[in-house]
Amino acid sequence: MEITFNGKPRRLPKSISIQELLDQLQLDCRQVVVEHNRSIVSHQRLAETPLNHGDTLEVIHFVGGG
Amino acid sequence: MDELIIAGRSFTSRLMVGTGKFASNAAMVAAMEGSGSEIVTVALRRVDIDNPQDSLLRQIDPTRYLLLPNTSGARNAEEAIRLARLARAAGCEPWVKLEVTPDPYYLLPDPIETLKAAEVLVREGFIVLPYINADPVLAKHLQEAGTATVMPLGAPIGTNKGLRTRDNIAIIIEQAIVPVVVDAGLGAPSHAAEAMEMGADAVLVNTALAVARNPGAMAVAFRKGVEAGREAYLAGLGKQQDKAEASSPLTGFLREK
Numbered sequence: 001m002e003i004t005f006n007g008k009p010r011r012l013p014k015s016i017s018i019q020e021l022l023d024q025l026q027l028d029c030r031q032v033v034v035e036h037n038r039s040i041v042s043h044q045r046l047a048e049t050p051l052n053h054g055d056t057l058e059v060i061h062f063v064g065g066g
Numbered sequence: 067m068d069e070l071i072i073a074g075r076s077f078t079s080r081l082m083v084g085t086g087k088f089a090s091n092a093a094m095v096a097a098m099e100g101s102g103s104e105i106v107t108v109a110l111r112r113v114d115i116d117n118p119q120d121s122l123l124r125q126i127d128p129t130r131y132l133l134l135p136n137t138s139g140a141r142n143a144e145e146a147i148r149l150a151r152l153a154r155a156a157g158c159e160p161w162v163k164l165e166v167t168p169d170p171y172y173l174l175p176d177p178i179e180t181l182k183a184a185e186v187l188v189r190e191g192f193i194v195l196p197y198i199n200a201d202p203v204l205a206k207h208l209q210e211a212g213t214a215t216v217m218p219l220g221a222p223i224g225t226n227k228g229l230r231t232r233d234n235i236a237i238i239i240e241q242a243i244v245p246v247v248v249d250a251g252l253g254a255p256s257h258a259a260e261a262m263e264m265g266a267d268a269v270l271v272n273t274a275l276a277v278a279r280n281p282g283a284m285a286v287a288f289r290k291g292v293e294a295g296r297e298a299y300l301a302g303l304g305k306q307q308d309k310a311e312a313s314s315p316l317t318g319f320l321r322e323k
Contacts, residue, residue, distance in 0.1 A: 006112040031121040032113055033156035040155045058112065060121045060152055064094060065109025065138050066084025066223065066250075066272030 001053035012051065019047035022059070032061045070268055071191045072245055073161075073214040075132075077104045080262065081292045082134070082247065084272025087224075088281060091125050096282030097275040098131065102289045107134045108269065110149050110156075119125075134195065136163040140177070143183035149216055150187055162187060163217070165197040173223045177204045181211065188212040197249055200231035205238045216242065217270065219250040220261065223258055225272040226253025229260050239265045255291030262295025263303060 002011050005021075012021070018041060022029050034041045035058040041049055051057065069076040082105040098106055108122060126133065135153035140146035143166065145296035150162040164187065166179040175197050181204065187194045189231050193214045198204055200218035208216055218235050221227035228251065230234065243265035252258050258269045272289055278284035 006115075013140060025115050025116070027113060027115070028121070030157075031123060033110075033152050035152065040151060042155065060110050060156075062108045062109045062112050062135070062156065063119075063132075064085040064122060065136050066086045066107055066270070 001051075003051055003054070004056045006057070015050050015052060017047050018049045018051060018057065021051060021057075022046065027059065028044060032059050034059055067293055068300065070245060072195075073075075077132075077268075078102075079104045079287055079289075079292075080268040080296055081258070082107065082268060082270040083275060083285065085126075085183065085232070086272055087276035089276075091120070091122075093276070093281045095125055097285040098126070100282040100285030100289065101271075103131070105132045105134050106270070109136050109138045110140070112206075127157065130160065133158050134161050134163050136197075137165050138167070140166050140183075141168040141179075142166060143179040146179070146183040147186050150183075150192055151190075154192070159193075160191055160197070160252070161193045161214075162211075163195045163197060169221075175199055175219070176259055177201060180204075181207055184208055184213050185211045194317075195247065198260050200234035200238060202234060202237040202241060206241060207241070209244050213244065215245045215247050215267075217247045217249040220248050220257065221251025223250045225251050226274055226277075227251050228253055228257035229264075232260075232264070235261070235266065236264055255287045257291075258288050259291040259295035262292055263298045265299050 001024055002009055037056050070080050079102045081101050081103050083101045083103045084107045085094050135158050137146040137149040140149055146166050154160050166176045167173045168176050180196050184194050184196050195215045196208050196213050196218055197217045205216040218238055221230045247268045248261040248266045249270040252271050253274045261269050275281045275285050
């Protein structure tokens with residue numbers, strides 16, 4: 001299946017949770033905020049939210065800015 | 067210095083700093099420390115999984131600094147609101163520096179979209195600090211909408227040109243019922259001092275620190291500029307006039323009959 005991850009297509013071998021994807025990518029969930037199909041997913045719900053074919057995921061973090 | 071109060075919260079420092087454009091995290095931290103700031107701005111962007119970076123948040127002690135997320139990159143109200151909600155979901159306090167800049171060349175803020183976003187965010191419980199052009203009428207509308215400050219620009223972002231909007235900022239200050247924070251374009255400590263002498267409540271500086279040869283030392287210079295300007299404002303500046311008026315007595319010795 002394929003999702004759109006931060007604007008780019010990304011293949012996933014099977015349906016996994018958002019938390020599992022973050023773990024695979026070695027992203028610390030406490031340092032990021034996640035939007036799944038334009039809805040914000042709280043940190044507590046990352047593990048229970050599955051990714052499906054065609055989903056859009058945005059993983060955002062803080063960077064320097066004025 | 068006397069306290070700065072924004073939305074009921076008091077601050078000792080009247081200098082806010084941005085965290086963008088620094089050559090290194092060490093330079094950014096040096097600038098934050100030198101500035102004496104208690105409020106630092108940050109931006110939100112996509113994680114780049116091909117180029118993993120150390121988290122910015124690891125560099126900023128949340129007990130010392132209030133993190134003020136901005137909505138930079140937003141081109142309309144909807145995008146700004148989305149960014150503000152993401153920042154809050156990331157665990158920030160509900161403070162947001164609202165900026166909507168559709169024009170990529172001058173990065174001038176869109177007044178209509180900024181007002182629209184401010185109205186929504188205030189309703190959602192955000193403490194909204196809107197970045198605006200130095201437009202006194204817009205500043206009034208935003209204050210009526212319930213923003214915690216107004217942040218008029220001195221000059222376009224990153225230009226280091228100083229207070230090019232001085233006369234309009236003076237009107238905003240005269241009419242303000244919330245703190246006025248001069249943001250953007252301040253390139254030298256004298257610019258910051260000038261804004262504070264006029265009665266601005268605070269200033270926000272980023273580029274001038276980030277591009278300095280020594281950001282930490284420049285931040286100290288800005289802190290002194292802000293303090294000097296505030297103290298001069300409180301002490302009461304003399305009026306300007308056209309004719310000279312001698313400081314020394316003109317009578318009492320030479321040419322006296």
